[in-house]
Amino acid sequence: QGRVLVRLQISPEGEPVSVEIAESSGTPSLDRAAADGARHCRFQPAMREGRPVAGTVAVPFNFSLQD
Secondary structure, eight states, X not given: OEEEEEEEEEOTTSXXXXXXXXXXXXXXXXXXXXXXXXXXXXXXXXXXXXXXXXXXXXXXXXXXXXX
């Protein structure tokens, strides 16, 4: 279990164009899983003057064991 913070650059279309680990869980497999998951996400782009623009977002991924 662990927490990974992923920093993403988002295009005006809402797609990730850059993915980096901002805070590692300390477990490489969890870090990879978070980065891979983030690459498949789609986002509502930031808006400026009524138009979509590129932006940056940090997304936490929390992994835990379930009974």
